[in-house]
Amino acid sequence: MELLTYTFVQYAFLGGISMAVLAGMLGPFVVQSRQSIASDMFAHVALAGIGAALLVGASPWWGALPALIIVSTLIWWLLDSGTYSPDALAMFFLSGGLALALAFVHLARDTVFSFENYLFGSILTLTTTDVLAIVVSTILVAGIVWFAWYPLLGATQSPRYFVPFRRTPKVVQLLFFWLLAIVVWVGIKTIGGLLIGALLVIPVLATRNWATSFKQVVLLSTLASVLSVSLGLITAFYVDLPPSSLIIGMTILLFILQSVARFLIQKKGG
Amino acid sequence: MNKSVISVKNVSKAVAGRQLLVDVSFDVAEQSLVSLIGPNGAGKSTLVKIILGLDPHYEGSVVIRTGERVQYIPQLTMNDQYQLPMSVYEYISIATNRLYGATRKKVDFEKTLIHVGVATEKLYQSYTSLSGGERQRVAIARALLGDPTILVLDEPLAAVDYASRAGLYELIRHLQQGHKMTVLLVSHDIDSVLPLSDQVLCLNQSLHTDCHPSEFTTKDGQTNQTIHHHC
Numbered sequence: 001m002e003l004l005t006y007t008f009v010q011y012a013f014l015g016g017i018s019m020a021v022l023a024g025m026l027g028p029f030v031v032q033s034r035q036s037i038a039s040d041m042f043a044h045v046a047l048a049g050i051g052a053a054l055l056v057g058a059s060p061w062w063g064a065l066p067a068l069i070i071v072s073t074l075i076w077w078l079l080d081s082g083t084y085s086p087d088a089l090a091m092f093f094l095s096g097g098l099a100l101a102l103a104f105v106h107l108a109r110d111t112v113f114s115f116e117n118y119l120f121g122s123i124l125t126l127t128t129t130d131v132l133a134i135v136v137s138t139i140l141v142a143g144i145v146w147f148a149w150y151p152l153l154g155a156t157q158s159p160r161y162f163v164p165f166r167r168t169p170k171v172v173q174l175l176f177f178w179l180l181a182i183v184v185w186v187g188i189k190t191i192g193g194l195l196i197g198a199l200l201v202i203p204v205l206a207t208r209n210w211a212t213s214f215k216q217v218v219l220l221s222t223l224a225s226v227l228s229v230s231l232g233l234i235t236a237f238y239v240d241l242p243p244s245s246l247i248i249g250m251t252i253l254l255f256i257l258q259s260v261a262r263f264l265i266q267k268k269g270g
Numbered sequence: 271m272n273k274s275v276i277s278v279k280n281v282s283k284a285v286a287g288r289q290l291l292v293d294v295s296f297d298v299a300e301q302s303l304v305s306l307i308g309p310n311g312a313g314k315s316t317l318v319k320i321i322l323g324l325d326p327h328y329e330g331s332v333v334i335r336t337g338e339r340v341q342y343i344p345q346l347t348m349n350d351q352y353q354l355p356m357s358v359y360e361y362i363s364i365a366t367n368r369l370y371g372a373t374r375k376k377v378d379f380e381k382t383l384i385h386v387g388v389a390t391e392k393l394y395q396s397y398t399s400l401s402g403g404e405r406q407r408v409a410i411a412r413a414l415l416g417d418p419t420i421l422v423l424d425e426p427l428a429a430v431d432y433a434s435r436a437g438l439y440e441l442i443r444h445l446q447q448g449h450k451m452t453v454l455l456v457s458h459d460i461d462s463v464l465p466l467s468d469q470v471l472c473l474n475q476s477l478h479t480d481c482h483p484s485e486f487t488t489k490d491g492q493t494n495q496t497i498h499h500h501c
Contacts, residue, residue: 031354212396216355
């Protein structure tokens with residue numbers, strides 16, 4: 001408990017739980033729309049934005065935001081055109097983003113800069129501005145998800161659940177990509193660009209079998225995500241392991257526990 | 271009476287040199303039940319997409335009378351194991367929510383479910399736990415909540431077990447008459463659609479004739495071939 005008196009610990013919990021709510025809330029939409037790999041694609045693009053910001057002397061994390069919004073719009077447009085398959089596009093942006101990031105950072109000749117902070121997160125070094133930006137992002141995304149709940153639900157369903165002859169879900173899909181871009185942006189600061197995908201997906205997989213409605217999936221996955229982040233952070237203060245690895249470790253543990261529980265319940269039920 | 275609500279004139283479509291539709295023309299009369307039948311690959315779904323305005327790349331013209339409200343029930347496929355849980359309420363609400371300008375109350379949902387023969391208790395159950403027949407009925411309920419004057423159904427029995435089929439067709443006919451709707455029904459299940467159709471259109475790239483029901487001599491399991499040969 002004494003730990004909670006430190007500002008960096010308070011910030012870690014505030015930023016972490018905010019991010020957990022974001023990821024838990026949007027994760028079901030990501031899984032449902034089969035866009036799980038998109039978060040990874042976005043994260044790599046964010047690295048290019050970070051590199052570009054470094055090159056022009058701007059704040060790296062803030063540099064990632066415009067890059068994410070621009071490229072997520074580009075990806076939405078390319079996917080919508082139907083010319084390229086989603087997996088090929090994913091590889092294009094995954095590798096392309098990384099290559100650009102490498103080149104930008106090299107050109108910036110910044111010897112102190114380390115990509116590692118953005119790949120695996122730096123939740124223990126959040127500043128007041130960082131926490132504020134994360135909390136505002138969470139409120140913004142939560143508000144949009146609440147307001148556009150059913151259109152988002154419709155736009156992220158399998159194509160056969162689409163309702164043609166209504167307003168096209170295409171615009172809502174773009175909105176969804178922007179929301180995902182914001183989640184990835186928060187993710188690269190906290191849990192890391194390479195790990196945010198796990199926080200989006202694993203809590204959904206761990207809770208989907210316990211729900212009968214999409215709303216329940218969202219509530220349960222948010223709960224699982226918050227629980228994993230809290231337990232992961234608490235453990236990080238006692239065990240010498242990176243917080244991000246412990247947080248994702250907790251989601252995996254949760255997944256295994258529920259799988260065993262489900263197996264036992266099914267066995268008991270015959 | 272018998273005014274045309276859908277008018278299809280000289281519609282053709284080719285993709286990569288392959289002709290999918292050749293010079294298709296027909297009219298759908300007001301408050302009639304018209305079945306569009308044909309074997310797989312005959313161009314039924316292509317034509318439906320064109321009629322619904324989902325595919326703008328075609329030759330010819332399709333006119334839907336001004337003021338008509340079209341609802342489309344796409345073909346339901348078998349259960350998708352990756353589908354996350356979604357309640358019946360949520361499934362219906364995707365189309366019927368305030369952002370799409372079609373706010374409906376829970377009581378409307380319940381009434382409509384009863385109307386299509388689904389127990390109201392199912393409203394909060396998982397949509398994926400329903401049988402094929404129930405899902406089709408729920409899909410019809412969702413369309414009805416859009417208050418349509420024209421209902422387009424694509425293969426309504428594709429994911430429905432044999433025992434539920436007769437009941438579903440009866441429901442479609444009953445709703446069509448009760449709501450004074452025009453229904454366009456796409457199917458390859460010729461046996462079932464013949465008795466309830468006012469008009470049968472036989473499609474195989476082109477429209478062969480206005481096939482009169484008596485022209486068909488179908489046998490179970492041979493419907494596709496039968497349609498093809500007898501058109």
